[in-house]
Amino acid sequence: MKPSGITLPRIVVSSPYICQSCQFLSIRGRRTSIPKSARFASTSAPTRNPPSPPSAGYASLPSRRLVSVSGPDSTHFLQGVITANISPGTPYKSGFYAAFLNAQSRILNDVIIYPDGKGADSWLIEVDAKEVERFAKHIKRFKLRAKFDVRVIPEGEQSVWSLWGAGMGLDGDNLKEGFVGYVDTRAPDMGTRLILPAGKAPEVDVQQCDESVYRVRRYLMGVAEGQDELIRESALPQESNIDYMGGIDYRKGCYVGQELTIRTHHTGVVRKRILPVMLYGMDQEMPKALVYDPDVDLGVEGIARETNIARFNQRGRSAGKWLTGVGNIGLGLCRLETMTDVHVQGEAGGYKEGNEFKLEWVPEGGDTQNVKIKAFVPSWHLNRK
Structure with missing residues (x-):
């Protein structure tokens, strides 16, 4: 294709x-x-x-890593710690954008959360590669007695790709059957994220680019990503455009960091x-x-x-x-x-x-x-x- x-x-x-x-x-x-x-x-x-x-291309993103969160309480736990709405029982066909905040409503990590196809309570969380170990420890520290497992996906197991241009394995607003990914709605024409086994590239007949080219695209669009750009425990979600990029649900229930975030929205x-x-x-x-x-x-x-x-x-x-x-x-x-x-x-x-x-x-x-x-x-x- x-x-x-x-x-x-x-x-x-x-x-x-x-x-x-x-x-x-x-x-x-x-x-x-x-x-x-x-x-x-x-x-x-x-x-x-x-x-x-x-105008059309794809790139591997080694700056992003994956963490698996799976188990009967995983969805309920995530609902209480992310800015997006991940209501238990809601079927998800593709990933979505969100952020983890601290109690002072400052960004800890920007993430993309994917249903991994292994069950209703089984998720892959894409995060800044430099932060992946600290991120996994953060989740384990706050899970308390919740029943779910947290595992950092080895680099040799799965990798993250960005694809842009017309087509690219999409079917309307959702990924085609069998894909684990995310129609990147953070900004127009951002393209698609795909999670593939390590060593496997997307089967598309367009130019493969270095991640630095993808970075140029992001800068031109004004899309910040990772804690080198969304500074950990300093950046505020609205100042970082998390709201404009569809990562905040103002109608959901309580979550860590909600107070200042919702107050800023209403003012x-x-x-x-x-x-x-x-x-x-x-x-x-x-x-x-x-x-x-x-x-x-x-x-x-x-x-x-x-x-x-x-x-x-x-x-x-x-x-x-x-x-x-x-x-x-x-x-x-x-x-x-x-x-x-x-x-x-x-x-x-x-x-x-x-x-x-x-x-x-x-x-x-x-x-x-x-x-x-x-x-x-x-x-x-x-x-x-």
Whole structure:
């Protein structure tokens, strides 16, 4: 089966909002505004950046691991500790997105939970690979007398894949019979997650990519993943877009961390959100569209996580914090009223068209570096308010 190609029009927008098509523009093959003398940019020397994502492809995700939770009390236990609704007795054909919170409503782990096909109370939980052992210990610590087993799936047993493009083994809103996976509804066109035996790849006739290409796709869409981006015991679910990505059910009963989460929902005040950002040189014009250029290297690997985003040539409080990136794009936790024209209840509304922002950092053993940074609000944020 060969999925049909996806035609993505070249659209440029003039506001902080971005559409799903223009966020995949590549500037290969056309003139750019990057001057040859730009301090941090090079279009001739090879870089370590991944290529632009193809319109259809698939990638193995070694950054994600699986934990098996199975037994008669597993569903009831999970219902009390995750933000999504996993009502006992409800049949699930595919996976769903959720988060584990601590008592202060801070994110412990973002997860995707899959029915593994072995029974109504048998689940696979996908979690950040760096956190998998701590995550399993956390569940075991709080299970008390509940009757279920917890097992970390060895890397040599099962693996996680992401597929994107037309088709890809889907049947309407559900996976086809026999698949263990998840129609990735966190953002439009995110594709599909599949759980396969280790050593086996999806049987699709499209380009296989490195996980770094999948990461570029996520950044362009503004989808954070894992505790390098959703900082453990620090990130709040709404600021991390867990609500917009369908991971919070506000009608379910009590769960750990519900109090502040539901209060934030009812007050309607979320002042900061994780947004896709684009970096550009200090002597360059402000970009009008979110564009990934694999040939531009701005040294993002040297920017420490949570580096402050400051106003350019203006005083004022921090406009946000840098989270992660590659090449000339990344993710930032951005103060909406400061960096975008989104209106937040109770805020002064300090953003003005043309305002610019910067990152300043000192790489190890080097001199102070500066780049400008612009935030973009994905169109799917507006559709899910």
